Amino acid sequence: MAKAKTIYVCTNCGSDSPKWVGKCPSCGQWNTYVEEIIAKEPSVSRTTGGFKETSSKNRPVLIRDITSQEETRIDLRNEELNRVLGGGLVKGSLVLIGGEPGIGKSTLVLQTVLGLKNLRTLYVSGEESSRQLKLRADRLAQDTPNCYILCETNLEKIFSHAEKVEPDLMIIDSIQTIFTELVESSPGSISQVRECSAAILKYAKESGTPVLLIGHINKEGSIAGPKVLEHIVDTVLQFEGDQHYMYRILRSIKNRFGSTAELGIYEMRQNGLREVSNPSELLLTQNHEGLSGVAIAAAMEGIRPFLIETQALVSSAVYGMPQRSATGFDLRRMNMLLAVLEKRAGFKLAQKDVFLNIAGGLKVNDPAIDLSVISSVLSSSLDISIEQGVCMAGEVGLSGEIRPVNRIEQRILEAEKLGFHRILIPHNNLKGFDAKKIKLDIVQVRKVEEAFRRLFG
Numbered sequence: 001m002a003k004a005k006t007i008y009v010c011t012n013c014g015s016d017s018p019k020w021v022g023k024c025p026s027c028g029q030w031n032t033y034v035e036e037i038i039a040k041e042p043s044v045s046r047t048t049g050g051f052k053e054t055s056s057k058n059r060p061v062l063i064r065d066i067t068s069q070e071e072t073r074i075d076l077r078n079e080e081l082n083r084v085l086g087g088g089l090v091k092g093s094l095v096l097i098g099g100e101p102g103i104g105k106s107t108l109v110l111q112t113v114l115g116l117k118n119l120r121t122l123y124v125s126g127e128e129s130s131r132q133l134k135l136r137a138d139r140l141a142q143d144t145p146n147c148y149i150l151c152e153t154n155l156e157k158i159f160s161h162a163e164k165v166e167p168d169l170m171i172i173d174s175i176q177t178i179f180t181e182l183v184e185s186s187p188g189s190i191s192q193v194r195e196c197s198a199a200i201l202k203y204a205k206e207s208g209t210p211v212l213l214i215g216h217i218n219k220e221g222s223i224a225g226p227k228v229l230e231h232i233v234d235t236v237l238q239f240e241g242d243q244h245y246m247y248r249i250l251r252s253i254k255n256r257f258g259s260t261a262e263l264g265i266y267e268m269r270q271n272g273l274r275e276v277s278n279p280s281e282l283l284l285t286q287n288h289e290g291l292s293g294v295a296i297a298a299a300m301e302g303i304r305p306f307l308i309e310t311q312a313l314v315s316s317a318v319y320g321m322p323q324r325s326a327t328g329f330d331l332r333r334m335n336m337l338l339a340v341l342e343k344r345a346g347f348k349l350a351q352k353d354v355f356l357n358i359a360g361g362l363k364v365n366d367p368a369i370d371l372s373v374i375s376s377v378l379s380s381s382l383d384i385s386i387e388q389g390v391c392m393a394g395e396v397g398l399s400g401e402i403r404p405v406n407r408i409e410q411r412i413l414e415a416e417k418l419g420f421h422r423i424l425i426p427h428n429n430l431k432g433f434d435a436k437k438i439k440l441d442i443v444q445v446r447k448v449e450e451a452f453r454r455l456f457g
């Protein structure tokens with residue numbers, strides 16, 4: 001028997017080499033190369049896809065001769081998902097939904113297909129049995145006459161079933177469990193994932209059937225190993241959130257048919273995921289009258305404004321090294337803000353433990369919450385609460401200046417809508433905005449000292 005040919009593939013970026021190497025020359029990661037067996041003979045698809053083929057119907061055309069038409073989109077009856085996809089699922093597109101195990105990817109997708117009464121859907125599961133899926137569907141308390149379930153991991157068999165069913169939408173849960181006979185290595189390996197997704201892409205484009213792929217995320221947070229997968233697909237969505245909190249965020253990382261600034265928010269319930277169309281509700285259920293260490297930020301995620309609570313606890317450091325901990329906020333950024341506080345408000349860094357938390361288990365990347373972070377720390381340190389009904393937005397610079405933030409109008413309008421009576425914003429941030437109609441008291445501040453004076457007197 002001929003010796004099986006093996007190559008070494010980087011599990012991080014998918015580049016390969018005939019020999020093992022310690023550091024990947026392409027992505028710079030250490031110890032990521034693994035041995036993989038590749039096809040003994042060149043696969044059929046390779047030979048027919050070669051450049052010698054002349055009967056191809058694809059020829060060069062002038063760009064002005066191409067008729068532009070709107071992509072036909074499928075309404076998924078799930079507003080958050082539709083929006084993140086850029087207004088619905090495009091026919092013939094390949095969408096990857098990534099996320100950590102147990103975050104709710106299967107739930108999200110199954111719930112969506114069960115809601116599609118008029119479309120024929122094929123849900124291929126390589127992870128769960130049909131009985132398990134039925135149990136889940138019962139739990140979701142939805143039923144549809146048009147959803148087929150297929151428990152199969154062999155790609156060729158999946159395609160032959162798909163030919164018979166002719167679905168309007170196909171789901172593959174998950175890409176890491178599917179294998180093709182053309183490749184020798186085990187399911188989930190780089191070459192399997194690459195070959196399978198390329199074949200699925202071809203199927204999607206040729207049949208015009210959109211396919212949703214589910215993919216696992218590895219411990220570093222990238223979609224398990226294969227970055228290659230992100231290049232192949234049209235759209236990459238990431239489902240994230242803390243398993244122990246109820247809220248889940250669906251983020252678009254790449255989208256060939258829409259903006260990546262969009263974001264969907266869900267709440268995990270007993271009977272499935274509920275769309276959260278008003279994200280500020282994360283905050284509004286709480287009453288924090290008289291509590292020190294709480295400040296409210298007018299934040300943006302993508303293009304949606306929402307108000308979020310930042311909480312801080314400052315206590316005297318008992319041990320030599322003061323403790324610092326931040327949940328939902330960048331720790332290095334918090335340390336920088338603490339240094340600004342030391343310089344500007346006489347906050348003794350070396351003697352204090354500081355714990356910071358963004359309520360609801362969300363992770364916020366918007367720099368405009370700086371002002372609220374620094375205010376909540378000072379509020380806890382002084383043990384003075386911030387007046388109810390006051391919120392703020394502003395990025396804090398190294399010298400304590402408050403820097404302008406984007407989309408200030410939307411933040412102000414959101415705060416007004418939610419019944420706040422005052423908002424602190426950066427000085428000169430209001431250019432061109434007609435604030436006359438706004439009933440909210442807008443306070444413009446230049447420096448953190450000025451903001452502190454307004455907040456704590």
Ligand code: TYD
Nearest residue numbers: 101102103104105106107268269270271272
């Ligand atoms: P699941 O969709 O299986 O996660 P993934 O496919 O991303 O691995 O979600 C599993 C979790 O969701 C599980 O811990 C139970 C929880 N869950 C609910 O809270 N409510 C529900 O209605 C369902 C179906 C699941």
Ligand code: MG
Nearest residue numbers: 105106127173
């Ligand atoms: Mg799953």
